[in-house]
Every structure is written in structure tokens, then in C-alpha cells.
Amino acid sequence: MSLLELGDVHIAYGNVKAVKGIDLVxxxxxxxxxxxxxxxxxxxxxxxxxxxxxxQSGVIRFGEHELQAMPAHKIVELGICHVPxxxxxxxxxxxxxxxxxxxYKYRNDSGRVQLGRERVYQLFPRLEERQRQLAGxxxxxxxxxxxxxRGLMSDPRVxxxxxxxxxxxxxxxxxxxxxxxxxxxxxxxxxxxxxxxRIALRVAERAYVLETGRIALSGESLELRRDPRVQQAYLGVxxxxxxx
Amino acid sequence: xxxxIEQLVNGLTVGAVYSLVALGYTMVYxxxxxxxxxxxxxxxxxxxxxxxxxxSALLGGAIPLWAAxxxxxxxxxxxxALLGVIVERAAYRPLRRSSRLTAVVSAIGVSIFLQxxxxxxxxxxxRAYPPWSVPSITWQVGGIYINFMQxxxxxxxxxxxxxxxxxxxxxxxxxxxRATAIDHDTARLMGIDVDQxxxxxxxxxxxxxxxxxxxxxxxxxxxxxxxxxTYGLKAFTAAIMGGIGNIPGAMVGGLLLGxxxxxxxxxxxxAWKDVFVFLILILLLMFRPTGLLGERIAEKV
Ligand SMILES: Nc1ncnc2c1ncn2[C@@H]1O[C@H](COP(=O)(O)OP(=O)(O)OP(=O)(O)O)[C@@H](O)[C@H]1O
Ligand SMILES: [Mg+2]
Numbered sequence: 001m002s003l004l005e006l007g008d009v010h011i012a013y014g015n016v017k018a019v020k021g022i023d024l025v026x027x028x029x030x031x032x033x034x035x036x037x038x039x040x041x042x043x044x045x046x047x048x049x050x051x052x053x054x055x056q057s058g059v060i061r062f063g064e065h066e067l068q069a070m071p072a073h074k075i076v077e078l079g080i081c082h083v084p085x086x087x088x089x090x091x092x093x094x095x096x097x098x099x100x101x102x103x104y105k106y107r108n109d110s111g112r113v114q115l116g117r118e119r120v121y122q123l124f125p126r127l128e129e130r131q132r133q134l135a136g137x138x139x140x141x142x143x144x145x146x147x148x149x150r151g152l153m154s155d156p157r158v159x160x161x162x163x164x165x166x167x168x169x170x171x172x173x174x175x176x177x178x179x180x181x182x183x184x185x186x187x188x189x190x191x192x193x194x195x196x197x198r199i200a201l202r203v204a205e206r207a208y209v210l211e212t213g214r215i216a217l218s219g220e221s222l223e224l225r226r227d228p229r230v231q232q233a234y235l236g237v238x239x240x241x242x243x244x
Numbered sequence: 245x246x247x248x249i250e251q252l253v254n255g256l257t258v259g260a261v262y263s264l265v266a267l268g269y270t271m272v273y274x275x276x277x278x279x280x281x282x283x284x285x286x287x288x289x290x291x292x293x294x295x296x297x298x299x300s301a302l303l304g305g306a307i308p309l310w311a312a313x314x315x316x317x318x319x320x321x322x323x324x325a326l327l328g329v330i331v332e333r334a335a336y337r338p339l340r341r342s343s344r345l346t347a348v349v350s351a352i353g354v355s356i357f358l359q360x361x362x363x364x365x366x367x368x369x370x371r372a373y374p375p376w377s378v379p380s381i382t383w384q385v386g387g388i389y390i391n392f393m394q395x396x397x398x399x400x401x402x403x404x405x406x407x408x409x410x411x412x413x414x415x416x417x418x419x420x421x422r423a424t425a426i427d428h429d430t431a432r433l434m435g436i437d438v439d440q441x442x443x444x445x446x447x448x449x450x451x452x453x454x455x456x457x458x459x460x461x462x463x464x465x466x467x468x469x470x471x472x473x474t475y476g477l478k479a480f481t482a483a484i485m486g487g488i489g490n491i492p493g494a495m496v497g498g499l500l501l502g503x504x505x506x507x508x509x510x511x512x513x514x515a516w517k518d519v520f521v522f523l524i525l526i527l528l529l530m531f532r533p534t535g536l537l538g539e540r541i542a543e544k545v
Contacts, residue, residue, distance in 0.1 A: 084430060
């Protein structure tokens with residue numbers, strides 16, 4: 001059953017068209033990945049879903065709601081949370097303050113905020129050790145954990161993740177993706193933007209490939225992994241493997 | 245030595261008032277990266293509202309005078325807070341996506357509008373708080389004299405500053421203000437209604453400015469519709485001194501400026517005290533535009 005659906009979405013920055021009519025469906029409980037090269041329009045798409053950008057035209061449906069005219073904070077209240085590219089933790093606030101802000105919509109329910117923090121500390125025990133530390137002093141990996149944890153604090157039904165692997169060592173990438181799968185098992189639907197297609201296609205059930213603002217390919221991850229165009233452009237598999 | 249301590253107390257008194265006004269500049273700058281050039285006029289209107297309330301029957305004697313004065317401060321704060329929210333909605337919100345220069349022009353327009361409105365309502369001449377509005381009590385503490393108004397100003401100003409500090413540092417809404425000052429978009433992704441935070445800033449800043457206006461009006465007694473610019477510029481200097489955008493910095497900057505001004509008045513010449521302040525502003529803008537406290541402590545808002 002489709003939970004989040006984009007229909008013929010167009011987005012422009014001034015006169016520059018960044019997204020030129022995309023259709024995309026995320027079903028309840030899935031992990032779906034959105035792949036594409038630099039500048040393809042992945043971040044733009046996520047920012048439109050979360051209400052930071054307005055559409056030129058098109059619709060974004062979430063259950064029975066239409067999101068395209070809604071302010072960002074209302075979209076968070078409905079249950080969509082966007083973990084932005086580059087982590088964007090609040091550096092001069094403590095880890096705990098960052099988490100509490102993630103639960104801003106529950107600010108008058110301290111019990112709920114407390115439960116949220118316990119859930120996050122269970123997923124990322126390192127954050128608990130550093131709860132009083134300023135977020136700006138965390139390592140890159142810890143900041144990514146904090147960004148994801150902060151997103152979970154609003155108890156979202158859908159988590160939009162923008163390049164969680166960016167700038168992390170391979171071992172840490174594995175660890176983050178294990179946690180992403182765990183979060184999905186807890187019932188959170190995930191739309192994952194990645195440049196690291198190899199790992200994204202391993203965790204996602206389905207994938208869309210974006211090229212200069214248009215969906216170039218889509219389908220089951222298993223199929224896309226075997227598609228020669230994907231192998232060549234995104235998985236770094238050399239053309240004409242038979243040359244030897 | 246007695247002169248030194250006396251001028252120190254005088255400096256702390258006016259400095260506390262500068263701090264209150266400086267907080268308005270610094271909070272608006274922190275959250276919106278904009279200098280609200282109309283902020284001094286909120287201070288000025290506060291002093292006029294206080295003047296009208298003090299002159300009216302409110303001080304009829306049902307409650308002690310100090311309590312009545314606090315009521316006057318609170319009512320003026322409420323009135324000017326409302327005005328601040330209206331000004332934000334009418335003059336700044338429509339320009340949120342325009343250039344900074346547009347916002348500056350709009351702020352100057354608001355300032356001119358408010359000054360003229362006050363001139364029409366209260367008249368173009370100096371007005372004076374009635375002599376009976378403040379009890380003429382003076383205490384002698386260890387060789388120096390300290391009067392009723394100085395105690396009231398210090399108590400109210402420090403009370404308000406401590407309350408603001410605790411609100412911003414200890415509550416979730418306070419953290420939301422700090423987060424908004426860092427990054428509007430990411431604040432939105434937390435579910436924070438940034439427009440609401442800005443409205444809150446335009447409620448707190450003008451309210452503090454109004455408290456300062458009433459207190460200084462009671463202290464110096466004379467008020468005029470142009471005082472917003474003079475005191476606004478002083479408080480702006482204090483905000484720059486503390487590193488604009490930095491809340492504790494504005495508090496410290498105000499106190500420091502008041503003390504420097506009064507020491508200058510005591511030891512050099514009181515006729516030149518405003519000149520010292522503006523000299524400090526020019527030197528700061530030239531050599532230390534990020535403030536004396538430096539970048540490290542200058543946690544933005
Ligand atoms: N604020 C902006 N103003 C103007 N153009 C922009 C803006 N942000 C993005 N663009 C343009 O829109 C297009 C899509 O950018 P977007 O950030 O969505 O790409 P992306 O797929 O997320 O790339 P990356 O993998 O590098 O993050 C690019 O051509 C980019 O230059
Ligand atoms: Mg991107």
C-alpha cells in the first residue's frame with residue numbers, strides 16, 4: 001500500500017529546472033532508495049517532500065494528506081522526518097538538546113521525549129556516553145548517528161535520509177546501514193538517497209535512478225544490480241567484462 | 245576611591261538599562277541576521293507609556309509605590325510587546341525573502357513612523373515624569389550613596405536578565421530559539437515553526453526595551469520622542485561589544501559600556517560622555533567587529 005507518493009513533480013530554482021516531472025512511490029514498511037550522480041536532483045526532491053521547497057507543479061501525497069502546500073513543521077507533525085545531507089547537527093547545543101529538539105512536537109510531553117531518547121540511545125549507545133557534549137565536538141560518524149537519532153525523536157512513519165554514508169569510513173558505513181535496517185524493522189518506512197549505490201541497493205527493496213531531474217530507471221534492487229547501465233554508471237563495474 | 249565606586253554604581257545602573265535594550269538588537273540579529281533599526285523606538289515608546297501610566301491615577305496609593313512602579317513596568321512591557329509583534333507582521337514578515345537592504349529601509353521607515361506617531365500623541369516637546377513618581381530615598385552603604393531608583397533599576401534589570409537567560413538556556417523553546425539562530429531550514433525539519441520563533445523574538449526584545457524605557461524615564465525623568473536613536477545607538481554599541489548575536493555578551497556589553505561612560509563622565513568630563521560611547525562604537529566597528537568577548541564565547545544567541 002502506498003504511503004508516500006509523488007506525482008509529476010516539477011521543481012525549479014528561479015529559472016533553473018532541477019526536477020522535471022518525477023513519479024515516485026514508497027510503500028508502507030519499505031526501504032526505497034533514490035540514486036543519482038551529483039546534481040541529479042536527489043536533495044531537491046527530499047527538500048520538497050519535507051516542505052522546505054515549493055513545487056512548480058505536481059502533487060505529493062502522504063496517506064490521505066497532500067503535502068505540497070503545507071509548511072515544514074506541519075509535515076513533521078504528520079510523521080515525516082528528513083535527516084538532511086551533511087548532518088546539520090546544531091553544533092553549539094549539546095547532544096541531548098539536539099535530541100530534544102528532534103522531539104519538538106512532543107515538547108509538552110516529557111515522558112514521551114524520555115522514551116524517544118531511550119530508543120535512540122539503544123540504537124546508538126555512543127550518543128548516551130556523550131549526551132552532555134556539544135554536538136559540534138562529535139566525530140563525523142557520531143554526528144551522523146546524532147542526525148539520524150534526532151530524526152527518530154519525532155517518532156516518524158517515514159524517514160527521509162540524505163546520504164548518510166557521506167564522508168564516513170567503510171566500517172562506519174556498514175554500522176550505520178545495519179542500524180538503518182534495524183530502524184526499518186521497527187516499522188519505519190525509509191526513503192534513502194545515496195551515492196553509494198552498492199550498499200543502497202543491498203538494503204533497499206526497490207530503487208529509482210535519477211538523471212538530471214528525471215527518473216531514468218526504476219525497479220527491484222535485485223534487478224537493477226544486474227542491469228548493465230547501473231553496473232557501469234553506479235556500481236563501478238567495468239564495461240566489457242569479457243575482455244580480460 | 246569614593247568617586248570611583250560611586251561612578252561604578254552609576255555605571256552599573258545605566259549599563260543594566262543598556263543591556264536590556266542591547267538584548268533586543270542581539271536576539272533579532274541572532275535569529276534574522278538583521279539590525280532592527282527601529283528597536284530604539286520601542287525603548288522610547290516604553291518610556292512614554294510608562295510616563296502616561298505614572299501620571300494617571302494608577303499611583304493612587306492602594307499599593308506601595310515600588311509595587312505600583314513594577315506594575316507600570318509590566319504594563320508598558322505588555323503594550324510594547326504587542327506593538328513589536330504587529331511591527332514584525334506588518335513591516336518585516338512580508339520582506340523575509342528580500343534583500344537585507346530592503347529590510348533595513350523598512351526598519352528605518354518603521355522608526356520614522358513610530359517617532360512621528362509619538363510626536364502626534366504626546367507632543368513634540370520634552371515631557372517629564374512627575375517628581376512624586378519616585379520616592380526620594382537614599383541609602384548610605386559603606387561611604388557611598390545609592391538611591392531608590394538605582395536599586396529598582398538593578399533589581400528589575402537583573403531579574404529580567406536572569407529570567408531570559410534561564411528561558412533561553414534551560415527550556416526546549418529556548419533551545420529552539422538557539423537552533424533557529426544557527427540554521428532556519430534545519431530548525432524547520434525539527435518541526436519548529438520558525439515564524440512563531442521570530443514572533444516570539446519580537447515579543448521579548450521590545451518588552452525588554454520597554455522595561456528599559458520606563459526605568460530610564462523614571463531615573464532621568466525627562467523624555468523626548470527622539471531618545472530612541474540616542475539610546476538605541478548606545479545599546480547597539482553594547483551589543484557589538486558583546487559580539488552581536490550573543491545573549492550573555494549583550495548583557496556584559498551593556499554593563500561595561502555603562503561603567504566606561506560613567507567613569508569617563510566622572511574623571512574626564514560629563515559633557516563628553518556621549519562622545520566616548522560613539523568613539524567606542526567607531527573603534528569597535530573598525531578593529532573588533534566581532535566583539536570583545538571573541539568568537540569562542542560568542543555562541544550565537
Ligand atoms: N539553492 C539552489 N539554487 C540554485 N540551484 C540549486 C540550488 N540547490 C541545488 N541547485 C541545483 O539543482 C540541481 C539539483 O541539485 P541537488 O542538490 O538536488 O542534487 P543532488 O542530486 O542532491 O546532488 P548531490 O549528490 O551532489 O548532493 C543541481 O543542478 C544544483 O546545482
Ligand atoms: Mg544532495
